[in-house]
Amino acid sequence: MKNVQKNKKRILVANRGEIAVRIIRSIRELGYESVAIYSDADKHSLHVSLADYSVNLPGEIASETYLDSALLIEICKRFSVDAVHPGYGFLSENPDFAEDLANNGIKLIGPKAQSIRFMGDKITAKKLMGAQGIPVVPGSVVPTNTYEEILNDAKKIGFPVMVKAAAGGGGRGMRVVFSEQDLEEAFTSCRREAQAYFGNPQVFCEKYITEPRHIEIQVMFDSMGHGVYLFERDCSIQRRNQKLIEEAPSTYLNDEQRKIMGELAVKAGMAVDYEGAGTVEFICNAPGEYYFMEMNTRIQVEHPVTEMITGVDLVAEQIKVAFGEPLSFSQDEVMIHGWAVEARINAENPRAGFSPDAGKINYVHFPQGPFVRIDTHIYAGYEIPKFYDSLLAKVIAWGRTRDEALKRLKSVLSEFQILGIHTTTSFHEWLISHPKFRAGTFTTRFLEENETDLAAYFAGESVESSEMDMSSPLSMGIVLEHLT
Amino acid sequence: MAWKAQSPEDSQAIEIKLGSKPEAPGIIAVGKEEFSYNFLSQHKSAQILSQSFVINNKEIKIYRTLRFRSLKVRKGRNFPSEFQIFQEFFTHDRAQVQINEATVSAWFKGQKDVSSSQHQQVKEVPSPLNGKVLQLNCASGAEIKKGELICVVEAMKMENKIFAPRDGTIGQVNVLINASVSAGDIIFSYA
Numbered sequence: 001m002k003n004v005q006k007n008k009k010r011i012l013v014a015n016r017g018e019i020a021v022r023i024i025r026s027i028r029e030l031g032y033e034s035v036a037i038y039s040d041a042d043k044h045s046l047h048v049s050l051a052d053y054s055v056n057l058p059g060e061i062a063s064e065t066y067l068d069s070a071l072l073i074e075i076c077k078r079f080s081v082d083a084v085h086p087g088y089g090f091l092s093e094n095p096d097f098a099e100d101l102a103n104n105g106i107k108l109i110g111p112k113a114q115s116i117r118f119m120g121d122k123i124t125a126k127k128l129m130g131a132q133g134i135p136v137v138p139g140s141v142v143p144t145n146t147y148e149e150i151l152n153d154a155k156k157i158g159f160p161v162m163v164k165a166a167a168g169g170g171g172r173g174m175r176v177v178f179s180e181q182d183l184e185e186a187f188t189s190c191r192r193e194a195q196a197y198f199g200n201p202q203v204f205c206e207k208y209i210t211e212p213r214h215i216e217i218q219v220m221f222d223s224m225g226h227g228v229y230l231f232e233r234d235c236s237i238q239r240r241n242q243k244l245i246e247e248a249p250s251t252y253l254n255d256e257q258r259k260i261m262g263e264l265a266v267k268a269g270m271a272v273d274y275e276g277a278g279t280v281e282f283i284c285n286a287p288g289e290y291y292f293m294e295m296n297t298r299i300q301v302e303h304p305v306t307e308m309i310t311g312v313d314l315v316a317e318q319i320k321v322a323f324g325e326p327l328s329f330s331q332d333e334v335m336i337h338g339w340a341v342e343a344r345i346n347a348e349n350p351r352a353g354f355s356p357d358a359g360k361i362n363y364v365h366f367p368q369g370p371f372v373r374i375d376t377h378i379y380a381g382y383e384i385p386k387f388y389d390s391l392l393a394k395v396i397a398w399g400r401t402r403d404e405a406l407k408r409l410k411s412v413l414s415e416f417q418i419l420g421i422h423t424t425t426s427f428h429e430w431l432i433s434h435p436k437f438r439a440g441t442f443t444t445r446f447l448e449e450n451e452t453d454l455a456a457y458f459a460g461e462s463v464e465s466s467e468m469d470m471s472s473p474l475s476m477g478i479v480l481e482h483l484t
Numbered sequence: 485m486a487w488k489a490q491s492p493e494d495s496q497a498i499e500i501k502l503g504s505k506p507e508a509p510g511i512i513a514v515g516k517e518e519f520s521y522n523f524l525s526q527h528k529s530a531q532i533l534s535q536s537f538v539i540n541n542k543e544i545k546i547y548r549t550l551r552f553r554s555l556k557v558r559k560g561r562n563f564p565s566e567f568q569i570f571q572e573f574f575t576h577d578r579a580q581v582q583i584n585e586a587t588v589s590a591w592f593k594g595q596k597d598v599s600s601s602q603h604q605q606v607k608e609v610p611s612p613l614n615g616k617v618l619q620l621n622c623a624s625g626a627e628i629k630k631g632e633l634i635c636v637v638e639a640m641k642m643e644n645k646i647f648a649p650r651d652g653t654i655g656q657v658n659v660l661i662n663a664s665v666s667a668g669d670i671i672f673s674y675a
Binding site (some may be wrong): 035048049050051052053054055056057058059070071074075079080 | 510534535537539542543544545546547548549
């Protein structure tokens with residue numbers, strides 16, 4: 001069968017869920033055609049019916065569908081797709097996919113393959129950034145087997161240090177050492193653990209960040225070599241490295257530090273000949289003491305907070321830049337306007353160790369109002385498939401001040417309702433009311449340090465609506481009556 | 485906004501069937517192929533097969549999305565030649581679709597099909613909306629002509645005029661002036 005006649009640029013959105021919906025809307029605004037892809041499990045997902053075209057990928061699990069790059073490229077070729085927007089996750093940071101697209105004359109809405117590859121190798125990236133004069137966490141140059149070398153490195157770095165297994169990961173084979181007298185014992189036990197878990201006893205040490213704060217800088221580059229930063233996002237509130245609340249700007253930085261970090265982030269992008277939107281992540285130990293961690297070479301989940309304070313549609317800008325347009329603004333034209341906070345509403349039960357939940361959504365209520373934004377792909381009657389991630393919605397509130405934004409977000413969350421499955425809504429209500437969060441003096445360890453507070457909050461709550469039987473619309477009616 | 489359909493070619497009929505209740509998907513049949521749609525799932529769209537091909541033994545189907553308002557189908561050489569989407573006619577319990585120059589109204593199960601009654605002798609005239617009776621120009625036994633003003637129902641600060649659908653004699657008048665009426669309440673019946 002011949003191709004459908006086409007007079008508009010056609011963009012395939014290689015993603016699902018809320019980000020696919022968000023991208024499709026920008027494509028529509030720009031006057032281009034959108035093509036959605038969906039697995040069998042996502043047949044009823046919102047992005048399918050919003051796109052101009054939708055392509056069914058037989059199968060359910062991600063590796064057979066959204067991650068099948070060869071299949072996607074073949075579809076792009078046969079359907080005359082001009083560009084692919086990868087969203088976040090899935091194929092968004094896969095340099096081979098970027099390369100294959102380029103070889104087939106299809107534009108990836110994102111950086112070039114070699115930029116992705118450079119930043120994807122975390123060790124190479126750190127070396128390259130260090131060489132550019134961008135601070136990286138001080139540490140051993142090479143892993144070692146001898147105590148003398150570790151001691152030497154530790155002294156150079158300064159205590160406290162973290163002794164880590166060279167082959168390690170997932171928190172195993174790590175020791176925090178606060179003074180020289182504890183180093184030998186830590187070195188020995190870390191080596192033992194490294195040998196046991198990873199079959200490689202080599203260890204190295206790096207500076208231990210006592211008060212870690214996750215600050216990331218949004219950057220944007222066009223294909224002509226212009227780069228700007230769109231300020232920071234503070235994503236310090238995390239659970240097992242998953243961000244829960246993000247805000248922009250951060251209480252942590254003053255204007256001078258903001259400018260320095262922004263310029264460093266642009267420098268980082270320039271060093272890898274970057275194009276499109278990206279995020280340079282820093283770990284901070286104290287204001288003014290920051291270290292490059294990694295660069296995410298894609299749009300991020302939390303990009304809306306930056307959009308709210310700058311007024312820039314980052315996704316639309318990504319598309320324009322990918323089609324060869326210059327950036328529509330200069331550094332001097334981007335300004336911070338107010339404060340924005342985002343809460344990620346996940347299909348997880350915070351009372352049961354945040355265990356993921358799937359199932360049918362019976363009812364949703366998304367409160368609207370001034371300066372409120374809700375990015376979501378769910379609706380009443382939608383069934384959450386169990387194959388993909390648990391993000392249901394992002395609730396973003398803007399205010400002239402942080403306090404105003406937080407009060408607004410709290411008000412929205414108090415009304416926000418998803419019935420049928422467990423969600424993290426009430427957890428966020430607790431979080432944004434917490435005095436330490438309000439004061440802005442938290443670290444990435446906030447949740448571990450305040451676990452008992454959270455348990456007390458849940459213990460004190462009455463039976464939550466999501467725990468009642470909502471298997472039928474009739475019982476849902478009863479639940480609603482109870483609530484009012 | 486118009487769409488030239490590419491496939492299936494030379495189909496002779498398009499048929500739209502509504503679901504048995506608002507949540508249930510309906511069916512659009514184009515030729516021999518049927519596509520389900522779900523216009524009350526807040527999407528107001530339907531997917532119609534546009535192309536399909538086989539890649540690595542996987543059958544890949546590409547669907548064109550139709551934004552659901554009302555569908556108008558004009559007969560062309562390669563029918564269906566064009567879907568034209570205009571003013572929304574879907575409500576919570578009714579859809580009106582224009583097919584081959586004819587308008588078909590369909591109601592969900594349990595509701596009356598209004599369009600079919602147009603071909604028969606109208607016996608009863610219902611109020612089309614919720615409101616208050618402002619004016620009543622009819623009395624039992626009176627002769628009326630088609631198009632005569634019978635009743636004015638006010639709703640949302642607007643007056644809605646109800647005209648006689650055909651010539652005849654009024655049988656029974658069921659409403660009073662200033663009374664509230666609900667949509668579907670019978671205003672009067674023919675003798």
